[in-house]
Amino acid sequence: MNNRSVLQNYPLSSKLKSIVLLLIIVLTLISKFVGFVFHQLHLLEEKQSIVVYIKDTPTVINPLFTQNSLSNSFMSKALFRGLVKYNPETQEYQSDLADFVISDDAKEFVFRIKDNQKWSDGDTITINDVLFTYKNVIQNNQFTNLNIKNQFTKVNIVQSRDNEITVTLPSANSFFIEMFTLGILPKHIYKNVSVEQIGQFEDNLVSSTDLTLKKSDIDLDNLSAKYHLESSQQKFVIDISPEIPDGNFDMVIDDSFQATPGFSQYSYVLPQYTALFINMDNSFLSKKIHRQAINDAINKKELQAKLPKETIIAKPFFQFDNIDSIPQTSFSTIKQNLLDSSEYQNLTQNGSIKLSLIATKYEDESLNSKTRAVVDHIQENLKKINIEVVVQLYDFEVFKQILLNKEYDLALFGHDLGANYDSYSFWHSSQRFKNGLNVSSYYNPLTDNLLENLRRESVQAKKIDLAREINKVLNADIPAIFLFTTKKYYFIDNKIKNRKILNNYSHPSDIFYDIEAWQKIN
Numbered sequence: 001m002n003n004r005s006v007l008q009n010y011p012l013s014s015k016l017k018s019i020v021l022l023l024i025i026v027l028t029l030i031s032k033f034v035g036f037v038f039h040q041l042h043l044l045e046e047k048q049s050i051v052v053y054i055k056d057t058p059t060v061i062n063p064l065f066t067q068n069s070l071s072n073s074f075m076s077k078a079l080f081r082g083l084v085k086y087n088p089e090t091q092e093y094q095s096d097l098a099d100f101v102i103s104d105d106a107k108e109f110v111f112r113i114k115d116n117q118k119w120s121d122g123d124t125i126t127i128n129d130v131l132f133t134y135k136n137v138i139q140n141n142q143f144t145n146l147n148i149k150n151q152f153t154k155v156n157i158v159q160s161r162d163n164e165i166t167v168t169l170p171s172a173n174s175f176f177i178e179m180f181t182l183g184i185l186p187k188h189i190y191k192n193v194s195v196e197q198i199g200q201f202e203d204n205l206v207s208s209t210d211l212t213l214k215k216s217d218i219d220l221d222n223l224s225a226k227y228h229l230e231s232s233q234q235k236f237v238i239d240i241s242p243e244i245p246d247g248n249f250d251m252v253i254d255d256s257f258q259a260t261p262g263f264s265q266y267s268y269v270l271p272q273y274t275a276l277f278i279n280m281d282n283s284f285l286s287k288k289i290h291r292q293a294i295n296d297a298i299n300k301k302e303l304q305a306k307l308p309k310e311t312i313i314a315k316p317f318f319q320f321d322n323i324d325s326i327p328q329t330s331f332s333t334i335k336q337n338l339l340d341s342s343e344y345q346n347l348t349q350n351g352s353i354k355l356s357l358i359a360t361k362y363e364d365e366s367l368n369s370k371t372r373a374v375v376d377h378i379q380e381n382l383k384k385i386n387i388e389v390v391v392q393l394y395d396f397e398v399f400k401q402i403l404l405n406k407e408y409d410l411a412l413f414g415h416d417l418g419a420n421y422d423s424y425s426f427w428h429s430s431q432r433f434k435n436g437l438n439v440s441s442y443y444n445p446l447t448d449n450l451l452e453n454l455r456r457e458s459v460q461a462k463k464i465d466l467a468r469e470i471n472k473v474l475n476a477d478i479p480a481i482f483l484f485t486t487k488k489y490y491f492i493d494n495k496i497k498n499r500k501i502l503n504n505y506s507h508p509s510d511i512f513y514d515i516e517a518w519q520k521i522n
Contacts, residue, residue: 049228049235050496050520051247055254058218058225058240063183064137065199067147070508071240074253075227077509078238079207080183083111083130086419088502088510091460093177093419097125097184097208106174106456109167110160119186120207127163132187134165142195151179172456175422184208210516211236231516250493250520253511255309256366263491268505270488271417273313276357276378276481281441282409284353289341291478296329296337297381298481306373310484315471317421318485319504320464331384338385352388355409358402361393368393374412374483404435411439419506421467424451427474442479497521 056071063076085096098111117125134157143149160166169176185198186206193201205213210231217226224245229236239245244254252263259265276298280286304312311318314326338344347353357378359371371393379389389410394402403411415426425431428451431438447470454466474480490511492499498517505511 048520048522049237050250050518051237051239052251053244053249053254054238054240055242055244055252055256056240057223057242058220060200060202061204061213061227062185062199062201064133064148064185065145066509067145070253071225071238073507073509074512075238076183077507077512078211078229078236078515079209079213080185081208082182082184083113083180084177085513086178086181086506086510088419088505088513089500091419093181096181097130100177100180102174102177102458106172106176106458107169109169109177109180111165111167111180112161113163115163117208119188120205120212123186123188123206125184125186125208127159127165129184129187130165131157131159132191133182133185137185137190137195137198138182140195144196144199148179148182151176172452173422173424174455174458175420178419181419233516234519236515250496252491253508254491255489257489257491259491262495263493265489265491266501267487267489268503268511269311269485270504270508271319271419271506272414273316273318273485274374274412274414274483275316276483277411277413277440278478278480279406279409279411279440280479281406282355284343284347285355285409287341287343288478289337290344293334293338293344293385294382294387295478295481296334297331297385297387298378298483299328299381300326300483301328302381303374303377303483306377307370307484310370310486312484313482315475315482316415316417316423316480317467317471318482320468321471334385348386352383352386354388354390355382357389357391357410357412358399358408359391359393359412360396360399371412378410378412403439404437406434406439406441421454421463423470424455427451427470427479440479442477444473444477447473447477493520495520495522 054071054074056069059065059069059072061072061075061079063080063082066073066076081096083096083098084093084100086092087094095114097117098113100112101110102108111130113125113127113130119125134152137143138148139152139155139157154170156168158166186204186208189204189206190198190201202218205216207213211229212231214228214230216228219225224241226240227236227238229238239247239249244252244257276294278285278291278294280291284290300312300314304310312326313321315321344353357375359375362368362371375389375391379391382389399413402408403413415423417423425437427438427442427447429438429443429445429448432441432443450466450470450473454463454470457463457466488508496518498519500514502510
């Protein structure tokens with residue numbers, strides 16, 4: 001029996017019923033499909049934006065100028081990808097725009113640019129964008145960000161293959177991988193901007209992440225900026241100003257914010273610390289017995305009471321230190337120990353020993369208040385062992401010059417370790433030269449060796465072991481007195497879902513590391 005004969009013998013009423021049923025099925029499918037398409041087309045319009053407030057003075061968004069701008073750091077993290085990315089959850093560097101290989105001696109880095117990656121305007125991300133960012137901009141003599149520029153001194157960058165660059169360092173440094181988390185600039189947008197002006201260029205709306213910058217309302221004169229971003233899943237509004245404006249926010253990055261019902265408070269600690277650095281070129285301070293007395297006299301438990309928002313530390317790699325084990329020494333014991341110093345006894349016969357202390361004067365009065373609390377505490381406690389501390393506060397540029405010229409006795413300032421444990425520039429004896437960052441003029445061959453091994457090491461567990469050893473040596477030598485680290489706070493509406501909460505980050509902007517997945521559920 002063929003198909004035609006079957007259809008011919010099929011009753012007309014049954015045929016009509018089948019046709020009607022088929023039409024119903026087709027119409028149902030079409031309706032569902034149209035509804036799905038309509039829903040997808042209008043999804044972003046129907047969703048409410050996640051509104052984020054960042055307490056900061058806004059600046060131009062540029063991933064090469066983030067070090068002094070919290071808001072630029074956050075926005076650059078959201079909009080620009082680097083060759084690699086740091087995952088704060090696993091604490092590992094992962095490929096981003098490029099796959100990478102590091103040589104066994106940690107002197108050569110090879111990056112192969114991945115295929116089929118696009119800027120938000122549709123242009124392809126190519127090796128030309130990478131070479132433009134690192135060679136045309138960062139290694140240009142006119143590049144104004146010296147913190148980044150100096151890192152690339154004597155670094156050789158060449159295009160080794162069509163989609164590959166090879167970076168060769170003058171000496172081993174496994175930590176240098178962090179420099180390739182810097183966001184790559186779109187060459188087709190910035191190629192006609194002079195290198196000196198790149199940090200002030202405001203007209204770029206092109207991004208390389210899953211977030212697209214749709215529009216921006218920037219008023220730098222009135223210290224406010226509002227950015228509108230979109231992903232395939234969610235809209236975002238990033239509101240930046242020194243004072244929180246009127247309105248409703250879903251996330252607030254401001255330590256002083258008072259959480260309201262429906263919000264949760266989170267805190268995290270960055271690998272940053274504040275310390276009292278000691279100039280060991282000073283004859284009196286070159287003697288360990290005197291540095292030990294100063295260290296013991298600064299009662300950290302009392303300092304903790306005066307700085308309740310800070311976490312007291314004892315070593316630079318405080319992540320591996322037991323905070324509760326910080327010892328306290330009585331003043332009677334300190335004075336007894338100083339009897340072994342004839343120099344101290346001679347200098348204090350006719351009065352106090354005078355030491356200068358320099359610190360930075362900030363525009364933010366809350367930071368000045370914290371500085372005053374710390375220096376007052378130091379003055380008060382060192383006076384008990386006949387050391388008079390003369391304090392001078394300077395604007396940052398003046399402070400930096402005095403510090404680098406080593407025209408001080410004691411200096412209060414901070415050190416940011418970032419996503420690695422590299423303290424080579426602060427403690428290696430080769431960095432004691434004028435304008436070098438070893439401002440304490442510290443020298444210990446053992447420390448030098450540990451710092452060099454730390455730069456060569458690529459295994460995370462071994463790096464931590466070396467960092468602990470450096471902790472021990474610096475704690476014994478006392479080139480600085482490590483005081484505290486600052487706990488940061490932020491607040492999120494409980495309606496924000498699909499985001500991970502970590503206790504520690506390497507940079508404040510790491511809070512945004514999974515921002516593409518966030519969703520606001522009403």
